[in-house]
Amino acid sequence: MIGSHPYLDFNDAGPQSELPGITDRGQEKEEIKTRLLGRVEEALRYLMPAGKVRHGQFHIGDVAGAPGESMKVELSGEKAGVWYDHAEGKGGDILDLWARSRGIDPVTRFGDVMNEVRAWLGDPMRVTTSSAPSQRREPPMDDLGPHTGKWDYFDADGKLLVCVYRYDPPNRRKQFRPLDVRTGKWQAPTIQRPLYNLPGIAQADEVVLVEGEKTAQALIDIGITATTSMHGSNAPVEKTDWSPLRGKRLIIWPDRDKPGWEYGQSASKAMKAAGAKSIAILIPPAEKPEKWDAADAVAEGMDIQTFLRDAPRAAPNGPRRRIRLSDWTFDRYQGPAPERKWLIDGVLPLGVPxxxxxxGGAGKSMLLMDLCAKVAQVESGSPMPMEALGGPLVSVAGTAVMFTAEDDADEVHRRLAGLVGALPDPSRLIVVPLPNAGGAIPLVAMGREGPVLTDAYEEMRAELLEIPDLRLVVIDPLQSFAGGDVNSDPAAGAMFFARLGRIAAETGATTLVAHHFRKVGMKPIHTAAEAREAIRGTTALVDGGRWSYALWEADSDEAEKVCEKLNERYIREKVFKGAVVKSNWPTDKSIRTYVRDASTGLLGEKTMELAMGGKDFGDLLQILEQTIEKAAANGQPFTKTGGNGLHERRSELPAELLGVSRNKIVSMVDALLTTGRLVLCMAEGSTIKKWLDVPQGEFALGVGQFQLGSVLNEGE
Structure with missing residues (x-):
């Protein structure tokens, strides 16, 4: 019994005389069954590749191997191998399951079941016969061996139509054997062949057509509606029923070979005739190997959604075109817009160049190395984010890579020793000193007809694509990596940043280059706009990147005042200003003040300390805690965000907190909540815990009363 449900067992089969061809049936059955149970999980994965193991049970949709949860198989104990399908109200033992998953009657064709199990266990093949009439015949197991893959074709309502088995016989090409479930014959349907994944197609607006069931399933497993025609690129399109694709947007992802392209072209004609809404053929990346396909892309960890969106496309039955206008109509942009992902919250996004x-000499290389070290130190979910370039680093762990053409390994070692003591995972910080690694790497060179990419670019790109959690790439300085004259040639600068943008898009990482201002003799800089104009090179160079940060030395009068406030000794090149001077989206562009650390040479941001009159971060946390405690005691508590949020009610904050950004305020509250110095409270009339108080405050104890002038708004 499984719970309260009875299950079937091969012992329910008829007497021995009803199963000819098997001698000493009971003894042999128990021997084979025992051996099979010794490898029960391996057997289940072989029969039903879509299954998953959780809590000592194998979960699958049904005996045919469809993905799902309604059927469970015990993996250990006295009930090992026992299965029950809750949707169908049926169950049985491991041999019964083997038979049903292979489409074999478990009673009248018991000998065939035993032969299959023996073959899988590695026993010599035994020829048996069955007196029961059969509408189908088994594939030539002795010739092809056991199948290495199995895919089921269902109709739109989930009824099994065809099972396709794959075989990989030694020293021979792979072969496929379809079983037409409706006729019981080992052949493809003779009238019209169904598409793979019809239940998914019925629910989707956009469908990806690939070559082969394995490739389609790789996309389906990551949530993309995909299909294929039976036998892939070898399928005669006229024998496939393409009608389920009527009104759908179709993307054809061919294998990277000639048959794949020809398949895409012929399939597109059939889909157009079936009434597809739109059809496009993706052009596989030129650098990928022959026969590369969507399953390879999934295995490589490629961002499939981005590739489907941005890959160049060709019009069906026409020349390959990079852009097809019908792919970019308004309906592509309907629904919730994707959230922007940040490396530094509110300041520097992910995935941009x-x-x-x-x-020269300002310390930008040290500042960028410090940024790399901080990215490598980040722990996912950390309540106390590290700061860089005027904002908090998003608490997602990842890898940072820096290529430096000016510092050798010894200098890198000395700099890192002053920046970071240890890392949670040392492999997450990669610093390549080019003087020790063969010299500068020109990524763009000047050819006869203008700037061209070098092999070094492709090598660097390939290396970076192999890092699965890449978040930041730094190239220092730009001039050592751009063989063309990027400062005077707009085309060279545009190509350089376009290729950085490609790496950013493919890896999801931010890519930054260090660059110089114009030569000494320029007029003093006082504003961010003047700093942008001072960046060396043509305007096309600055415009080529999507984000630019500038650092410039503060004038001596202001620098002396800064040092006096911070009780620091003033020297030349001690104080700098910095700001985002170019961005293609809303960012924090406020001007920050940096002061050079005497021991490490690192520029550290002091904007907040200066606003607080020299107080440190611990002092600021205490001021915030006291402000929240006082407001709650007065019956006017704050919330972290929303209408009663601290930043929204900043006019009520003390002077020390007025210059603190919204993101910084939120991160400080999170830090106080995590350490227990603050708690979230539910007040009378409230339905959620959102009001801030100290642990022993009136709202924390449940006796707090709101006073006139405060706002209680549950919709915040």
């Missing part, structure tokens, strides 16, 4: 520019 940009630059950090300053005069």
């Amino acid at each position: 940009g630059m950090v520019a300053a005069i």
Whole structure:
């Protein structure tokens, strides 16, 4: 019994005389069954590749191997191998399951079941016969061996139509054997062949057509509606029923070979005739190997959604075109817009190319190395984010890579020793000193007809694509990596940043280059706009990147005042200003003040300390805690965000907190909540815990009363 449900067992089969061809049936059955149970999980994965193991049970949709949860198989104990399908109200033992999953009657064709199990266990093949009439015949197991893959074709309502088995016989090409479930014959349907994944197609607006069931299933497993025609590129399109694709947007993803392209062209004609809404053929990346397909892309960890969106496309039955206008109509942009992902919250997004520019000797290389070290130190979910370039780093763990053409390994070692003591995972910080690694790497060179990419670019790109959690790439300085004259040639600068943008898009990482201002003799800089104009090169160079940060030295009068407030000794090149001077989206562009650390040479941001009159971060946390405690005691508590949020009610904050950004306020509250210095409270009339108080405050104890002038709004 499984719970309260009875299950079937091969012992329910008829007497021995009803199963000819098997001698000493009971003894042999128990021997084979025992051996099969010794490898029960392996057997289940062989029969039903879509199944999953959880809590000592094998979960699958049904005996045919469809993905799902309604059927469970015990993996250990006295009930090992026992299965029950809750949707169908049926169950049985491991041999019964083997038979049903292979479409074999478990009673009248018991000998065939035993032969299959023996073959899988590695026993010599035994020829048996069955007196029961059969509408189908088994594939030539002795010739092809056991199948290495199995895919089921269902109709739109989930009824099994065809099972396709794959065989990989030694020293021979792979072969496929379809079983037409409706006729019981080992052949493809003779009238019209169904498409793979019809239940998924019925629910989707956009469908990806690939070659082969394995490739389609790889996309389906990551949530993309995919299909294929039976036998892939070898399928005669006229024998496939394409009608389920009527009104759908179709993307054809061919294998990277000639048969794949020809398959895409012929399939597109059939889909157009069936009434598809739109059809496009993706052009596989030129650098991929022959026969590369969507399953390879999934295995490589490629961002499939981005590839489907951005890959160049060809019009069906026409020349390959990079852009097809019908793919970019308004309906593509309907629904919730994707959230922007940040490396530094509110300041620097992920997945964009940009630059950090300053005069020579300002310390931009050290600042960028420090940023790399901080990215490598980040722990996912950390309540106390590290700060860089005027904002908090998003608490997602990842890898940072820096290529430096000016510092050798010894200098890198000395700099890192002053920046970071240890890392949670040392492999997450990669610093390549090019003087020790063969010298500068020109990624763009000047050819006879203008700038061209070099092999070094492709090598670097391939290396970076192999890092699964890449978040930041730094190239220092730009001039050592751009063989063309990027400062005077707009085309060279545009190509350089376009290729950085490609790496950013493919990896999801931010790519930054260090660059210089114009030569000494320029007029003093006082504003962010003047700093942008001072960046060396043509305007096309700055415009080529999507984000630029500039650092410039503060004038001596202001620098002396800054040092006096911070009780620091003033020296030349001690104080700098910095700001985002170019961005293609809303970012924090406020001007920050940086002061050079005497021991490490690192520029550290002091904007907040200066606003607080020199107080440190611990002092600021205490001020925030006291402000929240006082507001709650007065019956006017704050919330973290929303209408009663601290930043929204900043006019009520003390002077020390007025210059703190919204993101910084939120992160400080999170830090106080995590350490227990603050708690979230539910007040009378409230339905959620959102009001801030100290642990022993009136709202924390449940006795707090709102006073006139405060706002209680549950919709915040």
